[in-house]
Amino acid sequence: MYENLLAQDGARTSLLGDIESGSVPPALLFSGPPASGKLTAALETARILSCARKGAWNCSCPDCVRHRLLIHGDLLLLGKRSFPEEIIVAREFLLRSPGQSSAYFFLRSIQKLLARFNPALWSGEETKLAKAAPLIQSIGEALDLLDPEGLGGGIPATVAKAVESAYSDALSLEPFAPEAPGVFMIRNMEVWAQLAPAGRRKTIIIENADRMQDSARNAMLKILEEPPETVRFILLTSRRASMMATILSRSRLYSFAPRDEAATALVLSRVFKSDEMASSLQSYLESRIPFPPQLARVHAERFAGRILADLTDKNPATGPLGRALAQEAALAGKSIAELLDELGEATGGFGAKDKTMAGSFARFIKALLSVFSDLLKESAGEPAIVALVDRWSRLAREAAVQYGSLNRNPDLLVKVLVTSFGDGI
Numbered sequence: 429m430y431e432n433l434l435a436q437d438g439a440r441t442s443l444l445g446d447i448e449s450g451s452v453p454p455a456l457l458f459s460g461p462p463a464s465g466k467l468t469a470a471l472e473t474a475r476i477l478s479c480a481r482k483g484a485w486n487c488s489c490p491d492c493v494r495h496r497l498l499i500h501g502d503l504l505l506l507g508k509r510s511f512p513e514e515i516i517v518a519r520e521f522l523l524r525s526p527g528q529s530s531a532y533f534f535l536r537s538i539q540k541l542l543a544r545f546n547p548a549l550w551s552g553e554e555t556k557l558a559k560a561a562p563l564i565q566s567i568g569e570a571l572d573l574l575d576p577e578g579l580g581g582g583i584p585a586t587v588a589k590a591v592e593s594a595y596s597d598a599l600s601l602e603p604f605a606p607e608a609p610g611v612f613m614i615r616n617m618e619v620w621a622q623l624a625p626a627g628r629r630k631t632i633i634i635e636n637a638d639r640m641q642d643s644a645r646n647a648m649l650k651i652l653e654e655p656p657e658t659v660r661f662i663l664l665t666s667r668r669a670s671m672m673a674t675i676l677s678r679s680r681l682y683s684f685a686p687r688d689e690a691a692t693a694l695v696l697s698r699v700f701k702s703d704e705m706a707s708s709l710q711s712y713l714e715s716r717i718p719f720p721p722q723l724a725r726v727h728a729e730r731f732a733g734r735i736l737a738d739l740t741d742k743n744p745a746t747g748p749l750g751r752a753l754a755q756e757a758a759l760a761g762k763s764i765a766e767l768l769d770e771l772g773e774a775t776g777g778f779g780a781k782d783k784t785m786a787g788s789f790a791r792f793i794k795a796l797l798s799v800f801s802d803l804l805k806e807s808a809g810e811p812a813i814v815a816l817v818d819r820w821s822r823l824a825r826e827a828a829v830q831y832g833s834l835n836r837n838p839d840l841l842v843k844v845l846v847t848s849f850g851d852g853i
């Protein structure tokens with residue numbers, strides 16, 4: 429059990445102890461840094477609790493088979509997650525080293541995304557999925573052609589085609605995944621939890637459980653007050669301090685330690701069969717995405733700097749970060765529109781023309797909001813700057829919503845954004 433949970437001996441020992449003594453609590457909280465194995469451990473816990481036999485790693489009972497493919501009807505997986513990096517790494521791994529483990533890894537990376545569209549979660553709100561439904565269906569059909577158990581050392585042409593199709597559709601589907609579970613999902617989850625499991629036990633896993641809206645958190649809390657006997661909740665967080673105290677008090681804590689470079693190397697070689705070095709698994713994953721967060725930050729700083737440079741005559745007073753950004757932008761001498769044109773060029777129209785860039789818009793807006801937030805912190809004494817930065821943040825957040833829920837063309841959205849930013853200057 430937990431053979432795939434590497435370099436997390438503390439959490440592994442606690443979990444094994446609870447399982448062996450039959451004392452797994454109704455609610456478990458896995459706390460630790462991003463990409464430290466929390467989800468791996470949660471999915472393995474779900475499999476073991478479901479298993480009709482003894483939960484062995486290679487158990488071939490029907491429950492374990494379905495859990496390994498992440499298609500078990502007794503599993504619900506929700507919560508905020510960034511999908512593209514794992515899907516991109518998984519495809520690269522499968523093509524580089526075709527075999528059972530890479531095929532499972534690829535399938536699971538996409539099933540984690542499909543799980544967010546589980547009909548049980550969307551009951552009553554199906555119309556919101558109208559645009560996503562054809563993608564979901566086509567991914568399902570493509571994945572049916574990929575059988576990890578039947579994959580030897582090479583990939584037959586039909587399977588290779590299915591892999592490419594699932595990959596491309598998954599990246600297109602990703603922007604439809606909800607940022608955080610809405611209250612209707614938590615209510616649907618409650619209904620689901622009350623129904624008897626198909627097997628021994630149901631498991632509900634919520635990633636980034638600290639990032640739920642208040643209404644969803646309160647609904648969640650009510651369920652945790654009287655959890656159904658047959659259900660186990662596993663909440664994951666990398667920010668335990670942001671969890672509601674009342675939720676914390678109802679869950680048993682399992683701590684996941686940060687992995688050092690040696691532990692990361694072990695994970696990379698055992699899981700990905702890669703001899704690369706990385707400071708953390710998170711940075712390895714992020715290094716694979718074509719528009720990583722660090723690059724998004726560079727672009728966001730240039731962008732914010734340009735707006736500040738345009739403002740310099742009217743309101744020069746900002747802190748050191750603001751001044752540095754404005755100075756750099758003034759030296760570069762490019763307008764906001766030119767900067768965004770360059771960025772649109774580099775990101776394939778923010779994914780509109782290049783699907784591997786599907787997440788670039790969301791990452792750019794996120795980086796922009798973080799730059800604005802840093803500017804706000806250092807401009808606390810300057811009401812004019814605070815008001816402006818507040819307005820820019822609101823515009824950026826609105827663009828993110830339009831992109832996420834309305835599936836607007838990201839390339840057009842940034843063009844609109846440029847105009848509205850300009851209005852305030």
Ligand SMILES: [Zn+2]
Binds near residue numbers: 491492
């Ligand atoms: Zn089993």
